[in-house]
Amino acid sequence: MAQRKLARLFDVRRVIGGLFVVYGVIVTLIGFFDDSAELEKAQGVRINLWMGLGMLALGLLMLLWLRLNPPPEPPEEDAEVRPGAPE
Amino acid sequence: MSGLRLDVGFVDYLILAIYFVTVLGVGFAARRAIKSSADFFLSGRSMPAWVTGLAFISANLGALEIVGMAANGAQYGLMTLHYYWIGAIPAMVFLGIVMMPFYYGSKVRSVPEFLRLRFNRPTHLFNAVSFAVAQVLIAGVNLYALALILQALLGWQLWTSIVVGAVIVLSYIVLGGLSAAIYNEVLQFFVIVAGLLPITIIGLVKVGGIDGLFEKVRQTPLGEAGLHTWADTGGTDNPLGASWIGIVFGLGFVLSFGYWTTNFAEVQRALSAKDMSAARRTPIIGAFPKLLIPAVTVIPGLIALVTVQGLGAPDGDMTYNNAIPLLMRDLLPNGVLGVAVTGLVASFMAGMAANVSGFNTVFTYDIWQTYIRKDRDDAYYVRVGRIATVAGIIVGIGTAFIAAGFDNIMNYIQALFSLFNAPLFATFIVGMFWKRMSAWAGFWSLFLGFLAAFTLYILHLTEVLKFNSDLEQSFWGAGLAFVTAVVVAAIITPFTPRKTDEELRGLVYGSGDALVADRVWWRNPVLLGVIAVVLAFLLYIPVW
Numbered sequence: 001m002a003q004r005k006l007a008r009l010f011d012v013r014r015v016i017g018g019l020f021v022v023y024g025v026i027v028t029l030i031g032f033f034d035d036s037a038e039l040e041k042a043q044g045v046r047i048n049l050w051m052g053l054g055m056l057a058l059g060l061l062m063l064l065w066l067r068l069n070p071p072p073e074p075p076e077e078d079a080e081v082r083p084g085a086p087e
Numbered sequence: 088m089s090g091l092r093l094d095v096g097f098v099d100y101l102i103l104a105i106y107f108v109t110v111l112g113v114g115f116a117a118r119r120a121i122k123s124s125a126d127f128f129l130s131g132r133s134m135p136a137w138v139t140g141l142a143f144i145s146a147n148l149g150a151l152e153i154v155g156m157a158a159n160g161a162q163y164g165l166m167t168l169h170y171y172w173i174g175a176i177p178a179m180v181f182l183g184i185v186m187m188p189f190y191y192g193s194k195v196r197s198v199p200e201f202l203r204l205r206f207n208r209p210t211h212l213f214n215a216v217s218f219a220v221a222q223v224l225i226a227g228v229n230l231y232a233l234a235l236i237l238q239a240l241l242g243w244q245l246w247t248s249i250v251v252g253a254v255i256v257l258s259y260i261v262l263g264g265l266s267a268a269i270y271n272e273v274l275q276f277f278v279i280v281a282g283l284l285p286i287t288i289i290g291l292v293k294v295g296g297i298d299g300l301f302e303k304v305r306q307t308p309l310g311e312a313g314l315h316t317w318a319d320t321g322g323t324d325n326p327l328g329a330s331w332i333g334i335v336f337g338l339g340f341v342l343s344f345g346y347w348t349t350n351f352a353e354v355q356r357a358l359s360a361k362d363m364s365a366a367r368r369t370p371i372i373g374a375f376p377k378l379l380i381p382a383v384t385v386i387p388g389l390i391a392l393v394t395v396q397g398l399g400a401p402d403g404d405m406t407y408n409n410a411i412p413l414l415m416r417d418l419l420p421n422g423v424l425g426v427a428v429t430g431l432v433a434s435f436m437a438g439m440a441a442n443v444s445g446f447n448t449v450f451t452y453d454i455w456q457t458y459i460r461k462d463r464d465d466a467y468y469v470r471v472g473r474i475a476t477v478a479g480i481i482v483g484i485g486t487a488f489i490a491a492g493f494d495n496i497m498n499y500i501q502a503l504f505s506l507f508n509a510p511l512f513a514t515f516i517v518g519m520f521w522k523r524m525s526a527w528a529g530f531w532s533l534f535l536g537f538l539a540a541f542t543l544y545i546l547h548l549t550e551v552l553k554f555n556s557d558l559e560q561s562f563w564g565a566g567l568a569f570v571t572a573v574v575v576a577a578i579i580t581p582f583t584p585r586k587t588d589e590e591l592r593g594l595v596y597g598s599g600d601a602l603v604a605d606r607v608w609w610r611n612p613v614l615l616g617v618i619a620v621v622l623a624f625l626l627y628i629p630v631w
Contacts, residue, residue: 012138012270012273012274015109015112015113015270015274016273016274016277018109019105019106019109019274019278020277020281022105023102023105023281023426026098026101026102026422027102027422027423027426030098030421030422031422034420034422038420038421039420041417041418041419041420042285042289042418042419042420042423043289043292043293043418044292045288045289045292047285047288047289047419047420047422047423048420048422048423051281051284051285051422051423051426052422054281055281055426058277058281
């Protein structure tokens with residue numbers, strides 16, 4: 001049972017979504033506080049702000065997709081029926 | 088202090104550290120899902136097509152590819168696009184539409200296993216061993232290249248980088264097998280793109296957009312010729328030194344079909360798909376991002392050409408290979424810089440993980456289980472796979488240090504093993520469409536085809552034969568291998584016993600259930616494939 005719950009938790013969309021939300025928040029925050037030297041290096045583009053927001057949006061989209069279309073319940077199959085399985 | 092050293096700050100390291108933690112977390116999570124060897128080596132054949140499709144392209148998007156294509160962009164200009172649009176898309180679509188029914192439909196677990204069923208054990212052993220050795224060597228090359236770039240960019244010791252990189256890849260593959268590799272590849276795909284995109288954006292702003300970029304390229308020694316793909320290919324007087332015949336048949340047909348359709352590190356991603364339709368769509372879905380990847384490799388190469396003073400030095404920090412790292416240094420502020428460093432590290436790990444997961448599968452199923460220890464229980468082979476992963480990576484670390492001793496050995500190893508691809512593709516394609524081709528014809532085609540290409544390569548290295556460039560040599564080598572393999576098959580087949588129809592069921596064109604299942608799934612892969620090829624054609628038009 002715990003196994004099946006874990007398998008549901010372990011969806012690649014959750015991994016991508018989680019990582020990009022974290023990256024998005026960090027980079028956006030930096031983008032707010034970029035000083036003029038940073039801006040000059042980036043040719044005046046507020047690149048941290050824009051990339052941060054972009055990554056945040058991608059992360060949230062992945063999580064939204066996961067919510068709207070959750071992975072199917074894995075087939076009823078117990079570890080015990082397969083002899084010699086690890087764990 | 089190296090001239091390439093980046094001004095990395097706390098936040099950049101934080102971004103890199105979060106990535107490492109996530110990748111390892113995926114390994115631990117994937118471990119819970121592994122109950123059988125099919126789970127470990129083939130992800131239990133459960134992956135949806137978009138996941139396998141992105142993993143398919145990510146397995147190819149190693150850092151050698153990214154750094155190398157940006158370098159080619161700076162050196163050869165837009166002709167580098169041939170590596171993507173004619174040198175990848177048609178082969179990927181062909182793999183999905185024509186070949187995948189045989190691979191997936193015959194339920195083989197690896198490319199060598201297909202050779203064993205279609206031909207015989209010697210063919211199988213030759214291919215399995217050469218593939219396994221190649222994967223370990225190339226994993227070592229990837230590892231060494233990762234260490235070199237971390238040393239240049241971050242000032243890490245070579246030892247530190249090699250061990251950190253190896254331990255992370257080792258951990259997640261030993262724990263989670265192919266599932267962990269594939270999940271991390273999909274993750275890597277997004278991180279790589281997010282890391283490279285700011286270079287293109289800021290770079291284009293700096294040079295005044297695409298028009299400004301092209302205008303500035305015209306003023307470089309590369310000149311107008313660097314802005315065309317086909318215009319000067321009537322002869323060999325173009326940056327790439329190749330005529331359209333070489334590009335279409337050498338690169339577009341033999342080299343590219345050999346790589347994409349028979350390289351197990353790629354095909355394995357499709358074999359993990361959940362059903363035939365998903366397996367066939369895997370390379371075709373991968374083709375769509377492949378169409379656009381030049382925007383973050385070739386374009387930055389051109390930007391580096393016009394903005395980085397002195398790029399193109401024969402050695403030192405200003406070689407073409409450093410185009411992307413130099414732009415990172417010049418253009419990226421802390422924050423996106425951390426994402427870019429993470430993207431580069433991720434792409435090295437993607438390339439290496441693809442090699443390692445291909446290796447452990449072929450070693451376990453095709454060498455250990457087939458020739459050494461048969462008929463053990465399933466859990467035994469999962470253990471063998473985990474031990475093979477550890478052993479493969481340790482040998483890889485060893486080869487990384489051998490590679491460190493030779494300036495150019497990485498190129499030689501890569502070139503050497505690409506010699507296996509062309510005869511393999513010829514043997515496959517003849518074997519799939521000519522039912523009569525005998526088992527021994529398979530072996531001799533593969534072996535003599537390799538020998539022919541290898542001989543030409545040695546003649547090139549010893550300068551007995553002169554070619555315009557290494558690239559031209561590889562076109563000819565691949566072509567010669569292909570022709571040799573086909574001719575050998577035609578000569579040997581009449582003198583050797585044929586395989587029965589029953590043995591060939593599902594393995595050759597027009598036999599068995601493969602085509603019945605085909606009709607059900609026909610529409611989608613073909614339609615998607617045609618769209619990808621048409622897009623590749625359309626993309627060529629503005630840069631003719």
